[in-house]
Amino acid sequence: MTDAIIIGAGHNGLVTAAYLAKAGLKVKVLEGAPQVGGAAVTREFVPGYQVSSVAHLLHAMHPTIARDLNLARYGLDLKAERVSTRSLLPGGRSIDVGDAASIAALSRADAEAYPVVMSRLARMADALASYALHTPPRPDIAKMDWEGKLNLGKFAWAMRRLGRKDMLELTRILTMNVNDLAGDYFESEAVRGLLCFEGVLGLALGPRSPSTVFNLLYRLSSLGANGQGGLLLPKGGMGAVTHALAKAAQIAGATIRTSAAVDHILIENDAAAGVVLSTGEEVRAPRVVSNADPQRTALQFIGPRNLDTMFVSRIRHMRMNGCTAKIHLALDGLPEALTDRRGRIVVAPRPDDIERAYDCAKYGRVSDRPALELVIPTLSDPSLAPAGKHVASIVAQYCPYRIRETSVNEARRQIGERSLAVLEEVAPGIKQRVTAMEVLTPHDLEAQFGMSGGQWHHGEITLDQVLFLRPAGQAQDYRMPVPGVYLCGAGAHPGGNISGAPGYNAAREILKDVRARRVA
């Protein structure tokens, strides 16, 4: 008899599985793909060339989880080299955030301000992130349990510790747009552009859209004590992370079954009874935990017929307009500008470049000049490509899921071509080096990894979609409305990135129910 079924062996599903199995539950993980990992996998995109399929940098994995699950023992090297971020500018210039001199070449004031501002922002982000491993509170204090009140109290204390000045600054900037924030703190376009890029990464918003500072803080929160303290290029790619998690789960006693796609959740007497696979096979268990995004979980697995209408409506209206494409290049060598660029490279020289790129997306078009994030993992891990060859992994923004007046194929062609053109400007010669290219538009990501709208975070990280509004009010505690159905994916608090925090929190809530015998 299985105690809990986990739908999807993504990193969060595996975290939940591991924690539940450690607590003594019989856990079965069902993964539709032939391999575990969900969107965090390393795979061959052309023969001989391997790349992390979606996310390519690890930074958010929560240290508590890494420690609890002993991931280091299962092959995940979290002590790997921290990489820096470099922004390439036209004319062969560039700035490296870790190198004050490179910033000083553009603006002395910015070089001085940069570490001060970033550490101040990081402090605020850390205070916010102290809620990452808690279940979001209910806004009605009268209905909060003691644990919720305690968590809220701890959070208030974390805020207080910031001091009045920072607290006030945080309340000011929290809802602001990142372009204004960058303008408040820095004078050079290059530094502003880089900050703006961090603020819009993963969103269908531009630097001038309010709420982008929150996204920036969200990102910073995973670069501090609540994450890995920096950007990591895991050896073996992202697949190494999920493999370690899978091993941890299996050793704890969970069983993982791949190539077992779930069609829907079996509901009997208004409670979870198991799942039905696309083959028609029934797998029964009193608890079903979904690692899929909220839309897929609610609208496909549970089905609107088993749900209340306002809830369905809120889930349907979650903003899931994926705007980020992933491009993989097989290179037979590196152009001069990119040789020995081990870290993360950003091509977003000015805020207005990003804003104009976003303007296109607003009206359903692929950006004329996309903003790019690029890593060349083969510089740190040559095993990913044949000897002497390289792989470039590019995140390109914006390629909207909701395209107008053009086909998906055309959008795929456009984002690939335009990204290369932008790259060619800052790294001349790269075009000639490309031997093969793979472009994953949000539509492709949806089709291959099941993320609705191709949204990496299972729902944009904006103020109206976080904390108790994630995925929707009254479902913020990882419990779906049908008793026995839970959500453990990034569509739940605290959200996306390879952090494992939603999976951790979901496991805690499920175990609470098990102890209270709320379900079977």
Next chain:
Amino acid sequence: MTAYVEHLTPFLRKTPFHPRIEALMHGSHWMRWTGHYSPAAFESVQSEYFTIRNGASVYDVSPLIKYRIRGRQAADYVNHLITRDLSKIKPMHAFYTAWCQDDGMLVEEGTIFRFGENDFLLNSAKDQLHWLEQVAYGFEVEIQEASNELCGLSLQGPQSRDVLRAFGINGIDHLPRFGILELELQGRWLRIDRAGFTGDLGYEIWVKPDDALWLWDRLFEVGRDHKIAPIGAQALETARIEAGFILIDVDYSGALHALRPSNRMSPYELGIGWTVNLNKEGYFVGKRALKREKEQGLSRYVLTGIEIEGRKPAPGSFLYADRKGRRELGLTTSACWSPTLKKNIAFARVPSAYAKPGTEMWIEIWYHKEHKIERSMVRCRAANRMFYDPPRKSA
């Protein structure tokens, strides 16, 4: 004509029966009903009322908002929407039901007509399309606003069957309560259902708008010997209260349109818990919340009938447990003097412990006495809200 006058041009809709109604209006007792002219009263509310209970009253129900619900999964959809068990309703029958929001609060209650397995018409008092379409997500169903496709008259009263018999409706004698009949008469299409808002024997007759005046004229021609007369909303109001029917915006606020959350009410609180079937197959909107309310006794109050001493009507009056008015229990919504029962009746929201028929309470009534307002505290007793229920209603 200047533009400013144009700006003041009347814009209310006229129902297809309007020319006949207007011709019979003395004074101008119009009111609005879903943006239409609707008669509040013709001449004497009292005589109109007694037509309902004594003869055959005619009330223009064309302004009712109507939605046609059809499609491959229309039955599943309706069953998901409403609180009652649809499997118990056969085609060509109408039924009264409630439909709720997620938290079990009533969106509205009303009559749904089932013509075929997957063919329905829903009547409502308020705009529902937005809600109906939201509920429809995931169902193969088509919802069409059909308010203007048909117009109808509600023919209510002990003589109504005689009128229809004289009208030449075959089979009217065998039409059960809530039954629907569709037929052709003199080359015109007619739909007759046996339902109404008066708690008396009564029917509704629907025709295409072009046939409206024909229907009116024919009915009044054959009904002359059966005490047929038009009525307005005021007379109907008394009959409605006697029959125990609740009315949106008077007895409750619909969940979609309530400004204050405290004004939203559940079917249990409104005393129509009998329409909620928690055991029916499949989930319906609000089921989890309603189940919780029932199992955990979360209802805040119940809308019960009360009979009040004296004859001062008591709408919006406070109820107390004691004569001194120290412990407040709730307040009344609809209230009237019942000319048939010779009783002073009202609906009152009270804690369920006080809703048991016969429970004594006190009510504070403010009333006009020669341009002055006076207050009195009188005794009242909880009663079955269906104050008037003649056997002929379902015979």
Next chain:
Amino acid sequence: MQQGYDAIIIGGGHNGLTCAAYLAKGGEKVGKNKLKVLVLERREKVGGAAVSEEKYPGFIYSTCSYVCSLLRPEIFRFLDLPRHGLQVIPYDINSAPNPEGEGIIYYNDHDRTRESLRRHSIRDAEAYDEYAVEISRHCRFIKRMLLMTPPDPTQINPFVQNRINPWGHREDLDGLLRIAREFGQLGERHMYDMIRFWSMSVADFLDQYFETPRWKGLAAASSIIGTALGPYSPGTAYVLLHHYMGEVDGQIGAWGFARGGMGSVSKAIAAAAVEAGVEIRVDAEVDKIIVRNGKAVGVALKSGEEIYGRSIVSNADPKRTYLKLIDKGDLDAIDPDIHRYARNYKIRGSSGKLNIALDGLPEFAGLGKEAAYGTVDIGGDFDYIERAFDDYKYGSWSKRPFLDCVIPTTVDPTMAPPGKHFMSVFVQYVPYQLAEGPWTPEMKGQYEKDVLDTIELHAPGFRKLVLHVQCRTPWDIENEVGMTEGNIFHGELTLDQLLFNRPFPGMGQYRGPFDNFYMCGSGTHPGGGVMGAPGANAATEMLKDFKRGVVQ
């Protein structure tokens, strides 16, 4: 050198005048003699941006602000403004012309609006009630906060101030608890909706209810007026509320014309102030605020004259106040951050204005004649407005702007000769400065032409009616009225600049950084829109300080 004033108010805008009147009338409550209040106005007349001026013979223009709704009824009553000549005439039509078909027209009457929307989409007509209820629910909550000093959650102090504990300051906690209580009454479901609403974009919000693009564009109009944001920007749903929370005669959301133009509002408040004993001096431009030992002690006029008083109040916008009227040295001596806050304060001008004298009443494409009796919003769908915003973002006026037009002379006989009309055209978006540099006469001419062309497109034959055009850019507005960058709200109404963060973090309670220094303009909570609430709230806080003896 003069002295002996209890309060000197810099700027005779409606908030400055309201503050003055409240101080003078409320002074007796302080327990001593009436407060002596002086208002100093730079221009030759009071009113600031709420003025009526005859710019063309026989025509009175409401040169800047043009409609009235948000002026708090409490202020109306307390200052007895009707007795001082203020009458607000409500209008109940709001429409969007359509050169390609039938326009959209919306009325205050529910049935009439339903009937009108039905012609475009039965879905929209039916969803309207639900939408209106949600908006009202949000308004009901916000409205209670308007005449309240915003509590500061970062300084919660549970102790009451008294002689034993002079550092007590319980107001913030009390205020927060009051808001929490109100919030609690919403019920959990609506709490989520409200929090979500505050950070949403108006496009996302309206998409939940409606489908007709042009109607959505019309409904979104209120959310972008005066802001430097487009309808797809998060946070714009709140601005929608800011324009809906007004009322005329208790009718929530209604807007009206002030008889005689918006100058009547200022005139009436000024009359009430004068009656209460306030002294008003025009043509008295303040150059600097005199600060000594961290205390504001007086003002220096451009003329060289110095006036001293026990307290100084600025009705000017925060940027002007802190960057121009106060010496940086004085600020830095208190806290160097204030200068940075002021510099970073978002006060982008985004709106221009055309005031037009017309030979007759224009007719709008796709609409009946009655449309001219209310607001006519020339625009289109979300994309139209967003594209107008795109032009602005990169430093140009919108080539196809969004225009909010009213013709107050349809109901007000005092503003134009019989048969002639005054039309106020609010233009969104117009930048304070162009990407190429400052405004030139040619550029301004081109901008005027673009606006008139847009109107002509939506009201064929319009140009033939035009007698005179007064064209204003944000730059003109700044120069005339003194509002920095011509921002009509004295600072953008984005969440980061609301409540206790308005104008600056930690200075949201009308008190400036110096002792005896206060702010009462729209740059303080609850913001602009000719509400009068900042002035009244500032006076309330000042009276508290007078009573406590904090003001020396």
